[in-house]
Every structure is written in C-alpha cells, then in structure tokens.
Amino acid sequence: MSVDQATVKKIARLARVSVEESAIPVLQTELNAIFGFIEQLKEVDVNGVEPMTSVVKMQIKQREDIVNDGEDAARVLANAPVREDNFYVVPKVVE
Amino acid sequence: MNIAVNPKKLIKGATGDWEVVIGLEIHAQVNSRAKLFSGSSTAFGAEPNSHVSLVDAAMPGMLPVINSECVAQAIRTGLGLKAQVNLRSVFDRKNYFYPDLPQGYQISQFKYPIIGEGEVLVDVTPDETITVGIERLHLEQDAGKSIHDLDPHNSYVDLNRSGVALMEIVSKPDLRSSEEAKAYVSKMRTILRYLGTCDGDMEKGNLRADVNVSVRKIGDELGTRCEIKNVNSIRFIGQAIEYEARRQIGIIEDGGKIIQETRLYDPAKGETRSMRSKEEAHDYRYFPDPDLLPLEFTQSYVDELNAALPELPDAKKARFIAEYKLSPYDAMVLTLEHENADYYEAVAKSRDGKISANWVINELFGRLNKEGRDINTSPVSAEQLGGIVDLITENIISGKIAKDLFEIIWVEGGNPREIVKARCMEQVTDLGAIQKIVDEVVAAHPDKAEQAKTKHGMLGFFVGMVMKASGGKANPATVSDMLKAKIGLE
Numbered sequence: 001m002s003v004d005q006a007t008v009k010k011i012a013r014l015a016r017v018s019v020e021e022s023a024i025p026v027l028q029t030e031l032n033a034i035f036g037f038i039e040q041l042k043e044v045d046v047n048g049v050e051p052m053t054s055v056v057k058m059q060i061k062q063r064e065d066i067v068n069d070g071e072d073a074a075r076v077l078a079n080a081p082v083r084e085d086n087f088y089v090v091p092k093v094v095e
Numbered sequence: 096m097n098i099a100v101n102p103k104k105l106i107k108g109a110t111g112d113w114e115v116v117i118g119l120e121i122h123a124q125v126n127s128r129a130k131l132f133s134g135s136s137t138a139f140g141a142e143p144n145s146h147v148s149l150v151d152a153a154m155p156g157m158l159p160v161i162n163s164e165c166v167a168q169a170i171r172t173g174l175g176l177k178a179q180v181n182l183r184s185v186f187d188r189k190n191y192f193y194p195d196l197p198q199g200y201q202i203s204q205f206k207y208p209i210i211g212e213g214e215v216l217v218d219v220t221p222d223e224t225i226t227v228g229i230e231r232l233h234l235e236q237d238a239g240k241s242i243h244d245l246d247p248h249n250s251y252v253d254l255n256r257s258g259v260a261l262m263e264i265v266s267k268p269d270l271r272s273s274e275e276a277k278a279y280v281s282k283m284r285t286i287l288r289y290l291g292t293c294d295g296d297m298e299k300g301n302l303r304a305d306v307n308v309s310v311r312k313i314g315d316e317l318g319t320r321c322e323i324k325n326v327n328s329i330r331f332i333g334q335a336i337e338y339e340a341r342r343q344i345g346i347i348e349d350g351g352k353i354i355q356e357t358r359l360y361d362p363a364k365g366e367t368r369s370m371r372s373k374e375e376a377h378d379y380r381y382f383p384d385p386d387l388l389p390l391e392f393t394q395s396y397v398d399e400l401n402a403a404l405p406e407l408p409d410a411k412k413a414r415f416i417a418e419y420k421l422s423p424y425d426a427m428v429l430t431l432e433h434e435n436a437d438y439y440e441a442v443a444k445s446r447d448g449k450i451s452a453n454w455v456i457n458e459l460f461g462r463l464n465k466e467g468r469d470i471n472t473s474p475v476s477a478e479q480l481g482g483i484v485d486l487i488t489e490n491i492i493s494g495k496i497a498k499d500l501f502e503i504i505w506v507e508g509g510n511p512r513e514i515v516k517a518r519c520m521e522q523v524t525d526l527g528a529i530q531k532i533v534d535e536v537v538a539a540h541p542d543k544a545e546q547a548k549t550k551h552g553m554l555g556f557f558v559g560m561v562m563k564a565s566g567g568k569a570n571p572a573t574v575s576d577m578l579k580a581k582i583g584l585e
Contacts, residue, residue, distance in 0.1 A: 014378055016192055053389055060388040065128050065164030069148035070135030076144055076152045076254070086143045087242070087251035090194040094243045094250065
C-alpha cells in the first residue's frame with residue numbers, strides 16, 4: 001500500500017496539521033516508507049495468535065459511581081485563551 | 096429480517112406506491128451519578144464548566160477510568176432488550192475536531208460493542224404489534240455544549256456534559272412508517288425508564304435520535320439513505336420522516352438521485368436541510384483507545400444483574416390482563432410508565448380490577464392531564480382512590496356522588512369514608528324514603544307519567560327528577576325500578 005499526495009493533504013487536514021506545499025512530497029516518501037515496513041510485518045504468520053492489548057496480563061481498572069471530582073471551573077479554564085462567565089470562548093462555529 | 100409489505104403504510108407517489116424504510120440510532124444518557132470515565136457529576140443545570148474534571152477537559156496526561164455502574168446499566172439495558180451481552184468489548188477513538196470535544200476524539204465502541212443483537216415488541220396500534228430488531232448497543236462519551244447565540248463573533252463552550260455516558264442503541268432498518276418509528280421510540284423510552292438505566296427526558300436531551308430514512312419501490316433493494324441528526328421529540332421524529340420520505344420520492348420521481356448525507360430537522364419550518372459541513376468529518380479514523388484495556392466481565396456478573404431486573408412493560412401488561420382481567424388497551428395505558436402501573440396496583444390490590452382501572456384511567460389520568468401534572472404530584476393518593484372504589488363497590492355511594500367525592504378529595508384531601516359520613520353523601524338505602532320521593536315526583540307530573548307509558552324515553556326525565564330531589568344519593572337502578580312499578584311499565 002502507498003499514498004498519493006492528495007491523500008497526504010487529506011490526512012493533514014483531518015488532523016488539523018498545517019503542511020507547507022513543499023513538505024508534501026517529503027511526507028509522502030516518509031509515510032510510504034512506514035507503509036512499506038507494515039507490508040513487511042504482514043508477512044509474519046499470526047494465525048492463532050490473539051491481538052495483544054497490554055504488555056501486562058491485567059483486567060481493566062474500574063471506578064465506583066461516586067462524584068469526587070470537578071467543581072473547579074477556575075482550574076479547568078486556567079489555560080483558556082479567552083473565557084467569559086466560566087465559558088470557553090472560541091471563534092464562531094456554526095452550522 | 097423479512098417484513099411483509101403493509102399496503103396501508105405505503106406513500107402514494109406520481110409513479111406508484113413507495114415504501115419508507117427507517118432505522119434509528121437512539122442516544123440515551125445513562126443514569127449514573129458520575130461520568131463514564133471521570134468522577135465529576137452528571138447533574139443537569141449546573142453553572143458552566145462546573146461539573147468538569149481535568150479528564151473531561153482533556154488536559155494532557157489525564158487518563159480515563161471506567162465507571163462500573165455505567166457498564167452495569169448498559170448490561171441491564173441489553174438484558175431488557177433480550178440482546179446478546181458481550182463479555183468482552185473494546186473502546187475505540189472516533190476522531191473529529193469540534194470545540195466542544197476537547198479530546199479531539201470521542202471514546203466510543205466500534206467493532207466490538209458491549210451489546211449485540213436483540214429485539215423489541217412495539218404496539219403501533221391496540222391491534223398491531225411489530226417486532227423491531229436491535230443491531231447493537233454501545234457505550235460512548237457525550238460531547239460538551241456549544242452556544243452560538245450569546246455573541247455575534249464567538250461560540251461559548253460548556254463542558255458540563257462532556258464525558259457523560261451515553262448508550263447508542265441502533266435498530267435494524269425494520270420500521271416502515273413514521274407511526275412505527277414513533278411507537279418504537281416511545282416503547283424504548285418506556286423500557287429504559289422501567290429499567291432505570293435512562294430517565295428518558297427528551298426535553299433535556301437525555302434521549303434523542305438520529306433517524307435514517309430511505310424509500311424504495313416494493314420488492315426493490317434498499318434505497319440510498321439520509322440521516323437526520325439529533326431529533327429530540329417523538330413528534331418531531333414523525334414529522335421529519337414524513338417530510339424526508341416525500342422529499343426523496345420527489346427527487347427520484349423527477350429523475351434525480353438521492354445523495355447519502357446528514358440532514359437537520361427544522362421544527363419551525365417543518366423541513367429537513369443538508370448539513371454539508373459535517374460531511375468531511377465522516378472520516379472518523381477509528382482505532383482502539385490505547386488508554387483503555389478491553390472491557391471484560393463474567394457471565395455470573397451478568398446473571399446477577401439479570402436476577403435483579405424489575406418486571407418489564409411487556410410482562411407487566413400480560414400480568415395485568417391475566418390478573419386484573421383488563422383489556423389489552425387498558426393494560427397498555429396503565430403500564431406505559433411504571434409509576435402509573437404501581438399506582439394502579441396499589442388501588443386494584445384486593446379490589447375490582449376493572450372498576451379500579453376505569454377510575455385510574457378516566458378520572459385520575461383525565462384530571463392529571465387536564466392540569467398538566469403526572470402521577471408523582473397527584474393530589475389524590477392510591478389509598479384515597481382505593482377508598483372511593485370501596486365505597487362504590489359497597490354500594491355506599493353512587494357513581495355520580497363518587498365523582499363529587501373525587502373532586503372534594505382532589506381539592507381538599509381527606510379520608511373518603513369520613514368525608515362521605517360527615518357530609519351525608521351516602522346513597523339512600525331507606526327504600527321507604529326513595530318511594531316517597533318517587534310518589535311525589537310522579538304525582539306532580541301526571542301528564543308526563545301518562546306519556547311515559549308509551550314513550551320510554553320519558554322515564555329518564557323521572558329518574559333525573561328523583562335523583563335531583565334525593566341530592567344524587569339514591570341508587571339510579573333502584574329509582575328506575577320503582578318508577579316503572581309506579582307508572583305501570585312492565
């Protein structure tokens with residue numbers, strides 16, 4: 001599998017990454033090298049091997065249904081570039 | 096599923112009949128105190144960004160830890176939908192950018208949902224029940240809320256809802272009319288409320304639906320569908336389907352093609368319109384969330400939850416029909432909300448089921464509806480209404496007086512038996528006293544008494560007169576019998 005330049009641009013846009021036009025061919029080459037490596041990995045026979053989800057054999061940790069966090073709007077909003085009345089304020093996004 | 100075509104449900108077009116095919120994705124907010132992956136509160140109506148932890152605000156390094164109660168609620172819902180419960184499921188990241196989604200992705204379940212296929216029985220009319228297939232149910236995070244009308248240039252973001260647990264319940268495309276779709280959502284809401292897994296409050300957005308609509312000629316393959324996003328009332332779901340189906344038929348009959356797209360229903364205009372901006376976002380690039388291990392639990396845990404499930408609407412309805420000898424319709428009305436069913440049972444226990452049902456449905460529900468109240472704020476308790484039913488079945492008061500008594504208790508409260516005694520509302524059982532009134536009334540209208548011998552309708556006039564003279568306290572049947580004897584009817 002390999003990607004063309006249009007796909008590289010699309011991936012960048014979906015990830016909200018700004019990419020200079022001149023960087024596109026470079027990224028294309030790098031991405032295709034990665035895909036090439038994945039193709040190579042595909043040659044390994046993994047029949048009967050379960051996908052690994054964790055390096056340690058353990059169960060998902062669960063929490064009890066108890067409210068013990070939040071109620072600290074000042075801390076939550078501390079890094080917001082613009083805020084008003086405890087709202088985050090962002091450039092208008094409307095349908 | 097193969098569904099027989101019902102000609103009554105088809106829509107007439109210029110080129111013949113069209114079948115509407117509908118599938119629904121219901122988003123139901125899980126009843127829980129804390130959010131799906133954090134310890135902040137799910138309570139509605141708080142100050143902006145107060146019920147928000149650093150996890151919900153997606154600060155770097157914060158990790159999700161799943162709320163076990165949300166898992167239990169999803170399992171209970173699956174059991175209530177007679178669905179496959181998957182002992183192992185996986186959380187995925189659904190990637191898209193929007194200001195009210197601080198993570199840049201929603202944690203959802205894509206390939207391996209917690210609940211698989213199930214089914215729901217839906218009463219479309221008292222005589223028509225359909226089976227609707229459930230495709231899957233999965234757990235996911237809700238997003239925050241963007242407010243666009245506070246400022247001309249900016250949007251305001253509140254993350255209180257961010258991270259609240261949702262169950263997305265996906266139906267199979269088994270629905271064939273707006274009526275069926277409305278009945279399905281209504282039934283789903285009833286089931287969720289019985290289970291206590293979602294409060295079903297559509298006004299608060301705690302239950303909302305994405306509606307997939309396509310049309311086809313009978314026997315054809317499924318048509319291209321459009322998805323109407325986020326419809327938050329049962330009535331609007333019906334209206335959106337009616338509009339959308341006709342819009343699609345119009346396009347096809349004019350030689351056009353349906354483009355698969357996301358649309359929005361505008362209740363003010365009664366039409367759907369395209370949300371083109373959402374199209375590109377459809378490339379969600381799902382992948383397993385590396386912050387979360389697969390969700391695993393044992394069958395014995397599922398069995399434990401199953402054993403503790405409450406009686407569900409279908410079972411309760413069947414039991415009401417068998418135990419209280421109710422009509423299917425009355426049983427359906429009484430079991431729509433479990434609070435109503437509980438109230439009815441408190442009245443009907445050791446009393447006549449049918450009379451109790453009539454009083455609960457006609458008098459109580461009628462009055463509650465009129466005043467925009469629900470059963471939880473009823474001024475008349477089940478014990479009081481039961482007391483009224485007792486007085487009727489013991490022949491102490493007439494049906495007419497019982498309505499007056501109901502009114503008194505509605506306004507003033509009190510013990511029915513004591514009120515009847517204190518205000519002398521008992522039915523007159525002294526036959527001599529009633530006979531006396533009958534004699535007087537007939538004597539006062541000799542001409543009408545003569546007419547009544549041939550004109551049976553005239554008897555009603557006399558019954559009315561006697562009832563009035565007795566202050567409504569005579570038994571109408573007794574009065575009628577006495578009048579017939581007095582006037583000389585058979």
